[in-house]
Every structure is written in structure tokens, then in C-alpha cells.
Amino acid sequence: AQSVTQPDIHITVSEGASLELRCNYSYGATPYLFWYVQSPGQGLQLLLKYFSGDTLVQGIKGFEAEFKRSQSSFNLRKPSVHWSDAAEYFCAVGDGGFKTIFGAGTRLFVKA
Amino acid sequence: NAGVTQTPKFQVLKTGQSMTLQCAQDMNHEYMSWYRQDPGMGLRLIHYSVGAGITDQGEVPNGYNVSRSTTEDFPLRLLSAAPSQTSVYFCASSALGQPSGANVLTFGAGSRLTVL
Numbered sequence: 530a531q532s533v534t535q536p537d538i539h540i541t542v543s544e545g546a547s548l549e550l551r552c553n554y555s556y557g558a559t560p561y562l563f564w565y566v567q568s569p570g571q572g573l574q575l576l577l578k579y580f581s582g583d584t585l586v587q588g589i590k591g592f593e594a595e596f597k598r599s600q601s602s603f604n605l606r607k608p609s610v611h612w613s614d615a616a617e618y619f620c621a622v623g624d625g626g627f628k629t630i631f632g633a634g635t636r637l638f639v640k641a
Numbered sequence: 642n643a644g645v646t647q648t649p650k651f652q653v654l655k656t657g658q659s660m661t662l663q664c665a666q667d668m669n670h671e672y673m674s675w676y677r678q679d680p681g682m683g684l685r686l687i688h689y690s691v692g693a694g695i696t697d698q699g700e701v702p703n704g705y706n707v708s709r710s711t712t713e714d715f716p717l718r719l720l721s722a723a724p725s726q727t728s729v730y731f732c733a734s735s736a737l738g739q740p741s742g743a744n745v746l747t748f749g750a751g752s753r754l755t756v757l
Contacts, residue, residue, distance in 0.1 A: 533683075535683075538681070563745070565746075565748075572645075572731055572750045572751055573746070573748045574748070575745055578743075578745060619683060619684065623743050627689055627691055627697070628686055628689065629674075629744055629746060631676075631684040631685075632683050633681055633682055633683040634683050
């Protein structure tokens with residue numbers, strides 16, 4: 530069965546520092562991969578997606594993610610974090626049918 | 642441009658009561674789904690639908706019913722609420738016709754349910 534692991538429950542970074550959030554997936558074929566962001570009290574919003582092609586994908590708000598098949602990873606990165614990036618981030622994989630499987634999430638705290 | 646609308650935003654129930662969480666979308670999306678979000682567990686799929694009259698179970702369907710009589714609406718029914726159903730519930734929709742399994746979900750703002 531497909532699964533998604535986000536090893537870090539929470540991460541704290543200083544404003545202006547770089548960020549990397551880790552995501553590992555388990556899936557037999559080429560996966561459809563997503564990162565969503567949830568601000569406090571809000572629903573989830575799509576940051577970026579990978580379906581095929583270039584393994585480095587760009588998203589909204591200056592985020593990018595790199596698909597590495599050999600490592601079964603899809604890590605999210607941002608070169609310089611802003612205070613407004615504080616939120617919870619979810620990695621997800623499409624199961625090839627009609628289901629999207631989510632990881633447990635990583636909560637990002639940003640220090641001034 | 643409403644997107645996905647969920648009502649109510651907050652609800653408190655007593656054990657054994659029933660209620661319906663409403664979800665409506667105005668994007669003509671074929672696919673609609675319900676997730677529950679619990680701390681440390683991410684989002685878990687309860688039920689989903691790929692069109693009017695078509696529903697199927699997700700990971701955690703027990704205790705919940707759904708129906709899809711129109712493209713726009715996908716209500717979630719709790720027939721006899723239990724404290725284990727205390728959670729935040731999200732409705733999400735997507736257009737189909739993308740590669741299968743590549744649903745880009747649009748989420749509602751959530752409904753927080755407490756069962757005493």
C-alpha cells in the first residue's frame with residue numbers, strides 16, 4: 530500500500546534561513562506527488578506538484594521540491610524563509626486511482 | 642468565486658446524536674472527498690465520490706455515510722456520534738481527466754466537530 534512519511538514533526542528556522550522539509554513515499558510506479566500548506570485555522574492549499582518530467586518543480590511562494598526516485602523522496606525547499614511561512618506542511622501521493630494519501634505533516638516555526 | 646464551502650464551521654454533539662456536515666463546490670468538479678485531520682496523523686480519507694450517484698470508501702469509513710445526488714453537494718453523515726469522531730473534517734474536490742491518481746485537490750476551510 531502507498532504511504533508517505535514525513536520524519537520531522539516540527540522544525541524551527543530563523544527568518545531568512547534556508548528550509549528543507551523531508552518527505553519519503555512508498556509507491557510501486559511513478560508517483561504523483563504533492564506538497565500542500567495549511568495555515569492556522571485554514572484548509573490546505575497546493576504548493577506544488579510533480580507528475581512527470583523535470584524532477585525539480587517550482588511552486589508558489591518561492592518553494593521548490595526535488596523528486597529523487599532512487600531515494601523515494603520529494604523534499605520541499607525554500608532558500609529564504611519569511612515569518613509568513615509558519616504553517617503546517619503536508620506531503621501527499623496520488624495512489625494511481627482516486628485516493629490521495631497524506632503524510633502526518635511537519636509544522637514549521639519561524640524565529641524572528 | 643466560492644470554491645469549496647463547508648458548514649458548519651464548529652459543532653458540538655453528544656454521544657449518540659446524529660448530524661450532517663455539508664459540503665458544496667461551484668467548480669463543476671466531478672471528484673469530491675471527505676478527510677478527517679487528527680494531531681500526528683495527517684489527513685485520512687473517509688469517503689469519496691467520482692460523480693453523482695457514485696461513492697466509495699476511503700481509509701476510515703466506519704461510522705460515516707455519504708451520498709452524492711448532485712455534482713455540487715457531498716454531505717457527510719454521522720449516524721450515531723462517538724467521542725472518537727472528534728476531529729476536524731475537510732471536504733476537498735478536484736476535476737478529473739488528469740492522469741488518474743493526479744487529483745489536485747481544492748479544500749474547504751474545515752469543520753471542527755467535538756463529541757462529548
